[in-house]
Amino acid sequence: MRLLLSFLLTAASLPATTYYVTISGLGGEPDYAQHFAMWANDIGKALKSSADSKVETLINATRDEVRTSLNAIARDAKPQDALVVMLIGHGSFDGYDYKINLPGPDLSATELATLLDRIPATRQLVVNMTSASGGSVEFLRRTNRVVIAATKTGTEKNATVFARYWVEALTDPAADSDKNEVISALEAFRYADKKTAEYYESQKRLATEHPVLEDTGKSDGVRAPSPENGEGMLAGQFPLLRIGATATAAKNPAKLQLIAKKDQLEQQIDKLKYDKAAIPPEEYKKQLAALLLELARTQEEIDK
Amino acid sequence: MKLVILILCAAAVFPAQSLQQAESLWKQHRYEDAKNAFEALLAAYPRNAEYRVRYGELFLERFNPPEAAKLFHEALVLNPKQAGALLGLARVAAETYEAQATEFAHKALEADPHLVPAQELLARLALEDSDPELAAAEAHKALQMSPDAVQAKALLATIDWLNDKPNTEWDPHNGPGYETAARIFVLNRRYEEAIQLFRKAVAAQPDLWSAHSELGINLMRLGRNTEARAELELCYANDYRDAATVNTLRLMDSYKNFVTYKTGRTILRLHKKEAELLHPYFEAEMLRALHTYDQKYGYKLQHPVQVEVYPDHEDFAVRTMGMPGLGALGVTFGYVVAMDSPSGRPPGTFHWASTMWHELSHVYVLNMTNFRVPRWFTEGLAVHEETAVSPEWGDRLDPHVIVAIRDKKLLPVAELDRGFVRPTYPAQVVVSYFEAGRICDFINREWGWPKLLAMIHDFGAGETTPEVIQKELGLKTDEFDKRFMADLLADTKKTVYGFDKWREGLKKVAEEYKAEDYEDMIRDGNSIRDTYPDFVEPGNVYQILADGYLAKADKKSAIGELERYAKVGGRSPDTLKQLATLLEEAGNMKEAAEVLDRLNYIQPVDEDLHRRLGGLWFGLGNIAGAIREYQAVLAQSPTDPAAAHFNLAKAYRLANRTEDARNEVLASLEAAPGYRPAQKMLLELSK
Numbered sequence: 001m002r003l004l005l006s007f008l009l010t011a012a013s014l015p016a017t018t019y020y021v022t023i024s025g026l027g028g029e030p031d032y033a034q035h036f037a038m039w040a041n042d043i044g045k046a047l048k049s050s051a052d053s054k055v056e057t058l059i060n061a062t063r064d065e066v067r068t069s070l071n072a073i074a075r076d077a078k079p080q081d082a083l084v085v086m087l088i089g090h091g092s093f094d095g096y097d098y099k100i101n102l103p104g105p106d107l108s109a110t111e112l113a114t115l116l117d118r119i120p121a122t123r124q125l126v127v128n129m130t131s132a133s134g135g136s137v138e139f140l141r142r143t144n145r146v147v148i149a150a151t152k153t154g155t156e157k158n159a160t161v162f163a164r165y166w167v168e169a170l171t172d173p174a175a176d177s178d179k180n181e182v183i184s185a186l187e188a189f190r191y192a193d194k195k196t197a198e199y200y201e202s203q204k205r206l207a208t209e210h211p212v213l214e215d216t217g218k219s220d221g222v223r224a225p226s227p228e229n230g231e232g233m234l235a236g237q238f239p240l241l242r243i244g245a246t247a248t249a250a251k252n253p254a255k256l257q258l259i260a261k262k263d264q265l266e267q268q269i270d271k272l273k274y275d276k277a278a279i280p281p282e283e284y285k286k287q288l289a290a291l292l293l294e295l296a297r298t299q300e301e302i303d304k
Numbered sequence: 305m306k307l308v309i310l311i312l313c314a315a316a317v318f319p320a321q322s323l324q325q326a327e328s329l330w331k332q333h334r335y336e337d338a339k340n341a342f343e344a345l346l347a348a349y350p351r352n353a354e355y356r357v358r359y360g361e362l363f364l365e366r367f368n369p370p371e372a373a374k375l376f377h378e379a380l381v382l383n384p385k386q387a388g389a390l391l392g393l394a395r396v397a398a399e400t401y402e403a404q405a406t407e408f409a410h411k412a413l414e415a416d417p418h419l420v421p422a423q424e425l426l427a428r429l430a431l432e433d434s435d436p437e438l439a440a441a442e443a444h445k446a447l448q449m450s451p452d453a454v455q456a457k458a459l460l461a462t463i464d465w466l467n468d469k470p471n472t473e474w475d476p477h478n479g480p481g482y483e484t485a486a487r488i489f490v491l492n493r494r495y496e497e498a499i500q501l502f503r504k505a506v507a508a509q510p511d512l513w514s515a516h517s518e519l520g521i522n523l524m525r526l527g528r529n530t531e532a533r534a535e536l537e538l539c540y541a542n543d544y545r546d547a548a549t550v551n552t553l554r555l556m557d558s559y560k561n562f563v564t565y566k567t568g569r570t571i572l573r574l575h576k577k578e579a580e581l582l583h584p585y586f587e588a589e590m591l592r593a594l595h596t597y598d599q600k601y602g603y604k605l606q607h608p609v610q611v612e613v614y615p616d617h618e619d620f621a622v623r624t625m626g627m628p629g630l631g632a633l634g635v636t637f638g639y640v641v642a643m644d645s646p647s648g649r650p651p652g653t654f655h656w657a658s659t660m661w662h663e664l665s666h667v668y669v670l671n672m673t674n675f676r677v678p679r680w681f682t683e684g685l686a687v688h689e690e691t692a693v694s695p696e697w698g699d700r701l702d703p704h705v706i707v708a709i710r711d712k713k714l715l716p717v718a719e720l721d722r723g724f725v726r727p728t729y730p731a732q733v734v735v736s737y738f739e740a741g742r743i744c745d746f747i748n749r750e751w752g753w754p755k756l757l758a759m760i761h762d763f764g765a766g767e768t769t770p771e772v773i774q775k776e777l778g779l780k781t782d783e784f785d786k787r788f789m790a791d792l793l794a795d796t797k798k799t800v801y802g803f804d805k806w807r808e809g810l811k812k813v814a815e816e817y818k819a820e821d822y823e824d825m826i827r828d829g830n831s832i833r834d835t836y837p838d839f840v841e842p843g844n845v846y847q848i849l850a851d852g853y854l855a856k857a858d859k860k861s862a863i864g865e866l867e868r869y870a871k872v873g874g875r876s877p878d879t880l881k882q883l884a885t886l887l888e889e890a891g892n893m894k895e896a897a898e899v900l901d902r903l904n905y906i907q908p909v910d911e912d913l914h915r916r917l918g919g920l921w922f923g924l925g926n927i928a929g930a931i932r933e934y935q936a937v938l939a940q941s942p943t944d945p946a947a948a949h950f951n952l953a954k955a956y957r958l959a960n961r962t963e964d965a966r967n968e969v970l971a972s973l974e975a976a977p978g979y980r981p982a983q984k985m986l987l988e989l990s991k
Contacts, residue, residue, distance in 0.1 A: 295973075
């Protein structure tokens with residue numbers, strides 16, 4: 001998902017920090033414990049290189065340790081900052097509340113929501129990759145918060161593989177589907193969702209997890225975010241991980257005019273693509289080719 | 305007192321009326337009412353074995369053999385000599401070609417020596433087992449018991465018809481009789497003649513719905529779908545809704561989801577969800593196989609061959625048998641082949657190209673012999689062809705076969721068909737495929753391909769297995785069996801007699817692996833590996849050894865081990881990809897590409913495979929290969945469409961297909977307008 005220039009400029013002009021917290025819960029069995037810890041560590045490794053970020057990985061943390069970590073961020077973070085919380089492990093849902101299985105007392109979705117609400121960072125992303133994580137969406141959703149869950153509901157109770165592919169999304173350049181050198185939350189969601197579905201299909205197993213995304217603060221989450229269902233806009237603009245130097249050019253005042261032109265061309269391309277169905281194919285191709293060529297020339301000028 | 309007498313009289317009359325009522329309802333096709341009447345009878349007379357037998361027969365007729373068997377067993381508890389119950393169990397077993405059918409039929413005859421249907425069943429079972437002499441003798445016994453035994457006549461007529469004697473004195477002139485004959489023809493893969501007999505059956509008895517259903521299913525097998533549907537819908541409309549009829553109708557409804565590709569010699573039907581991806585691979589392989597077989601068999605097929613590929617194994621099973629649950633991977637009906645798609649099986653468990661070559665061999669052998677060939681021979685040749693294409697293809701020596709060789713369970717060649725039709729132990733079909741394949745390998749090696757070719761023609765001329773073996777190999781079948789077994793044992797004895805020790809050794813190696821005791825694991829793994837080199841299933845010693853070598857940072861040895869795994873026919877996509885990665889890291893790009901290319905014949909539904917292989921072929925200058933692989937990536941709704949289109953654009957550009965390259969680079973930029981490498985190429989192409 002293309003990040004709007006205005007957003008980039010805003011983001012670039014403010015000393016914003018992204019706080020990443022990965023919480024890996026109890027495995028129960030050695031195999032799960034090993035995988036949960038490995039995925040959490042892999043996420044940590046992928047994020048370490050991200051500029052302006054603070055990364056914390058909590059493996060087998062107790063509820064108090066999670067509270068301590070999030071409370072510390074609540075003290076330090078500013079409104080222009082961003083927060084990403086990722087949960088890996090076994091979850092449960094009793095019909096009233098969701099809980100992630102931690103050593104000692106478990107952490108409920110209600111309490112997690114309270115802890116997150118105290119954090120001033122305006123933009124927040126919660127990626128709950130545990131079993132039954134769909135049960136947490138209704139507690140965690142809020143305006144300006146993207147919530148991703150590995151399961152559609154709290155009743156999908158089997159151990160999940162979504163986390164495995166979420167990790168992959170952070171390390172595979174293919175996840176950056178629009179090639180803007182930023183993996184957005186929406187891109188990572190789509191990548192992991194597709195890979196999860198392929199996993200079950202290739203193994204000839206009935207899928208026991210159906211990931212959902214919610215970023216309007218109003219719904220239970222949807223399987224396929226799109227303009228039609230109104231979901232995905234915020235997630236598309238949420239830079240989960242920068243893998244290039246996208247902001248460099250934006251800092252050069254001499255290039256601002258070119259950047260504005262580029263932005264305009266990109267908007268024209270978006271509009272053309274939106275209108276594709278209503279335009280004869282040959283005409284569409286002609287217009288698209290002209291705009292893409294102009295965009296390529298403009299980019300070439302920017303890169304000089 | 306009068307009252308008591310009245311009640312007693314009533315009790316004596318009532319069951320007769322109730323049984324009559326149940327039978328009458330059954331005859332009127334009011335099956336639910338008949339069932340209720342039988343239930344009432346059983347409740348009133350729980351110790352009456354005969355009622356249970358009749359009730360079981362109703363279930364058997366109404367497509368519920370398990371419930372029928374339950375009632376027959378209950379009847380036998382009440383009366384162990386209940387001939388009807390024994391016959392019922394024989395019929396239930398015969399439905400699924402279980403060996404017990406003969407035993408139960410004999411027991412039924414012991415219990416009632418005048419039970420004609422049991423005697424007729426014995427004749428049918430013998431004919432199903434390809435023993436026409438025994439079948440004729442059993443049928444004549446039935447006719448001695450009752451000169452009007454229709455099924456016995458039908459079976460004698462069938463023997464004549466199978467021997468191309470159309471004017472038989474035993475023509476049953478009866479619907480069920482023709483139906484039985486038709487079923488035997490189906491078993492002999494003579495579908496056209498079977499269809500003619502089913503037609504005669506329904507002409508003789510228009511309400512014989514079972515024959516209508518089988519007529520429809522066999523028409524569908526030969527691709528005559530319109531007529532097939534009409535027959536099956538007729539059954540459905542007349543309340544004949546067994547699983548085969550319903551499943552087949554449902555399958556035919558799904559045909560709209562298939563795409564057909566034609567060349568002059570091939571018709572390929574693929575499910576639309578994977579048609580674009582599989583089409584190039586399947587069509588190329590069909591044409592390659594047909595070209596090879598044209599030369600090898602010296603025979604030109606008269607019509608294009610149709611291959612249907614089913615991503616849902618249950619659809620394939622319905623297509624072939626009318627019922628789900630079939631263990632086979634492919635089935636041939638004349639010029640039509642139905643097979644599983646690689647996406648219909650867990651990755652690594654199915655070599656689709658091997659299956660395709662196997663089935664296409666049947667197309668030649670069945671047509672060359674006009675379908676007059678014993679099952680063992682056509683299957684044996686087809687198995688032989690799998691490894692003739694490539695030694696890495698085909699099935700490996702599996703533990704069932706090892707145990708069968710050790711326990712001397714292989715059948716004499718003259719009786720080998722029995723192992724396919726009526727297995728006496730669970731793995732006998734698999735063992736029989738192996739044995740038949742090895743027999744053809746043996747003949748090919750000892751006497752040469754021309755002898756196998758001559759045998760095809762002999763079978764086509766109606767000669768029997770003993771006659772053909774004597775004529776072409778100069779041996780009696782028992783002499784042949786001795787020579788074959790000696791050869792097989794010489795080849796497999798290390799595995800067969802070392803199997804138990806190998807199993808213990810593998811367990812130990814697995815424990816050492818778990819304990820990360822790599823030194824001992826490598827020593828012990830190497831000591832057992834060659835005892836059973838064909839074992840490439842999960843947990844195989846090659847993978848364990850490779851992991852051990854990698855743990856010791858010995859990549860060269862790991863590569864060597866995984867190359868051995870690939871060479872003996874290992875098929876796990878993960879393992880082969882791991883080998884490709886190691887080869888790439890070692891700079892052996894060509895070998896890496898060849899390993900990945902092998903996966904195209906095993907599990908081509910894999911975006912990552914095509915992306916990697918495309919990159920390797922591109923780097924190695926195999927642009928045609930790169931284009932094919934990059935097209936395959938795009939056929940799978942790739943995770944990264946921009947990169948996928950761009951890669952294809954690069955390959956087109958190197959192939960001087962500038963317009964195609966431009967289209968692909970535009971498609972790439974449509975997905976990701978800011979994609980720098982694609983922008984650069986667009987500028988270059990626009991100069």
